[in-house]
Amino acid sequence: MAKPLVYNATLLERVDLTDALTIYRIKPDEEPAKRPWFVPGQYCVLGLNNEVKPELGSVRRSMSIASAPEDADPVEFYIRFVAKPESENPLTHLLWKLKAGDRMYMRPVAVGVFTIRDTVGEDDPRARVMVAAGTGSAPFVSMLRSELCRNPDADLSKWVLLHGASYASDLGHREELQRMVERNRLNYWGTISRPGGDQAWTGDTGRVESFFEPGKLAMLERRLGMPEGGFTPKTATVLICGLQGTIGSTITSLVDRGFVPEQKRMREALGADPAILASLFYEQYDTEPVINIKDPATIDPLRERMRAALIKYGLASGAA
Numbered sequence: 001m002a003k004p005l006v007y008n009a010t011l012l013e014r015v016d017l018t019d020a021l022t023i024y025r026i027k028p029d030e031e032p033a034k035r036p037w038f039v040p041g042q043y044c045v046l047g048l049n050n051e052v053k054p055e056l057g058s059v060r061r062s063m064s065i066a067s068a069p070e071d072a073d074p075v076e077f078y079i080r081f082v083a084k085p086e087s088e089n090p091l092t093h094l095l096w097k098l099k100a101g102d103r104m105y106m107r108p109v110a111v112g113v114f115t116i117r118d119t120v121g122e123d124d125p126r127a128r129v130m131v132a133a134g135t136g137s138a139p140f141v142s143m144l145r146s147e148l149c150r151n152p153d154a155d156l157s158k159w160v161l162l163h164g165a166s167y168a169s170d171l172g173h174r175e176e177l178q179r180m181v182e183r184n185r186l187n188y189w190g191t192i193s194r195p196g197g198d199q200a201w202t203g204d205t206g207r208v209e210s211f212f213e214p215g216k217l218a219m220l221e222r223r224l225g226m227p228e229g230g231f232t233p234k235t236a237t238v239l240i241c242g243l244q245g246t247i248g249s250t251i252t253s254l255v256d257r258g259f260v261p262e263q264k265r266m267r268e269a270l271g272a273d274p275a276i277l278a279s280l281f282y283e284q285y286d287t288e289p290v291i292n293i294k295d296p297a298t299i300d301p302l303r304e305r306m307r308a309a310l311i312k313y314g315l316a317s318g319a320a
Contacts, residue, residue: 002057005047009106011098012074018169020081021135023066024095025074026106036069038110039117040143041283046077047105048094056089058105062285064138064241065110066173068145075106078138078172114139114283119262120237127224127235129160131250133208133242134170137163139283140241141173144180156186160224160236163190164208164246168201187224209246212253232257232313233279240282247282248290254280255302258309269293271303276315 008029015023026046038044047060067076082092098104116122130140140161147154165171171190180186191204191211204211211220221231238259240247251261261267262278266289284290292298310316 002059004049005058005060005105007103007105008108009104011100011102011104013100014098017172018167020083021170021172022079022081022096023172024077024079024098025067026077026104027074028106028108030108032108035072036146038065038069039115040065040069040146041115041118041139042110042112043139044075044077044110045105045107046091046095047107048091048098050089050094053089059087059089059091059094060105060107061091064112064135064142064283066138066141066145068142068149070146070149078135078141080135112283114239114241114281116143119239119278119281124237125158126233126237127158127160129236129238130162131208131211131238131240131242131246132161132163133246134165135172136240136242136246136283137161137172138241140239141177144177144186148180148184154184156180156184160187161189162208162211163188164206164242165190165192166194166197168192168198168203189223207246207249208242209249209253212250214253214256217253217257233259233277233315234313236279238280240280244290247284251280251291252302255306256309258306258313258315260306260310263287263289265289265293266291269299269303270306272306272310273316276310 009026011024012027013025043062043064045060046063047058049058050056063077063079065075066078081096082090132140163171174190177188181188189204191206191208192201193207195201195205210216217231218228221228226235240250259280260272260276260278261280
C-alpha cells in the first residue's frame with residue numbers, strides 16, 4: 001500500500017466541460033522561488049489519498065501542465081475521467097469528487113523533455129505540427145500560451161494544432177484557440193470522430209491521425225500553403241500527444257514522407273541511420289514502442305517504406 005500523501009496544494013477551481021472532461025486549477029502552498037519554474041510541455045505529479053477506502057492508500061499520476069510557465073495564476077491541468085481504469089485505485093475517480101477549496105498533493109517540480117527546447121529546438125524555422133488526441137492538447141496549449149505571455153502579438157503562423165476528440169464539446173480550449181487563429185494566425189483545426197452526435201458541427205470529421213492519410217494529406221498541405229507533396233521533414237516537424245493508437249497511426253502514415261521518430265528503439269527498428277535527425281516526437285510516460293517492432297509482418301514493410309521515402313525526398317544520410 002502506498003504511503004499516505006502530505007497535502008501541499010489547494011484546488012482553487014474546477015471547470016467541468018463535460019461529465020468526463022474537467023479543467024483543474026491548483027495552487028501550491030509555496031510559490032515558486034522564481035518564474036518561469038517549468039518549460040511548456042512538461043508535467044507534474046498529482047496525488048490523493050483514498051479517504052473512502054483507506055486500505056488502498058494513496059495514488060499519484062503524471063499530468064501535463066496546460067498553463068503557461070510565465071502565468072502567475074494557479075497551475076492548470078486538463079484531465080479526462082477514466083471510465084474503465086486498469087488500477088483498483090484510479091486517481092481520476094478521486095479527483096472527480098473534489099470541489100473548490102479541497103486539499104490535494106502536487107509535486108512542486110515539473111519534469112519531462114517533451115518541449116520545443118528538447119525536441120525541435122527553439123530556433124527551428126519549420127512548421128511545428130502538434131497532433132493532440134483528447135486531453136493530449138494540454139502541453140500544446142501551454143506552449144501557445146507561453147508564446148503569448150511573452151508577446152501578446154506574437155505571430156503563431158508556424159504553429160499548427162490538430163486536435164481530435166469524440167464530440168465538439170470535447171475540444172477543450174477551443175474558443176481560446178480560435179481567438180489565437182484570428183489574432184495571431186495560429187493554424188488550428190479540430191476534428192471529431194462521432195459527428196452523428198453533433199448536428200451543428202461543420203468542421204473536420206474523423207480521428208486526428210486521419211489528417212495524414214493519403215487522401216487527406218494533400219488537403220492539409222493546401223491549408224498550410226504547401227505544394228502537394230511538400231509536407232516533409234524539410235518543411236515541418238511533428239509532435240504528438242495522446243492515445244497510443246494516435247501516435248502509432250501517425251508514425252505509420254508519415255513514414256511515407258520520411259518522418260523519423262526520435263524514440264531510439266523505434267528508429268532502429270525502422271532502419272533509420274543515426275546521422276538522420278529526428279523529425280517526429282511524442283509524449284510517452286513509458287518506453288514501450290507504440291508499434292509492435294517485434295512483429296516482422298508489421299515492421300518489415302514499414303522499414304522498406306521509410307527507406308524509399310528517405311531516398312525519394314533526399315533525406316537519406318549523405319543525400320544532397
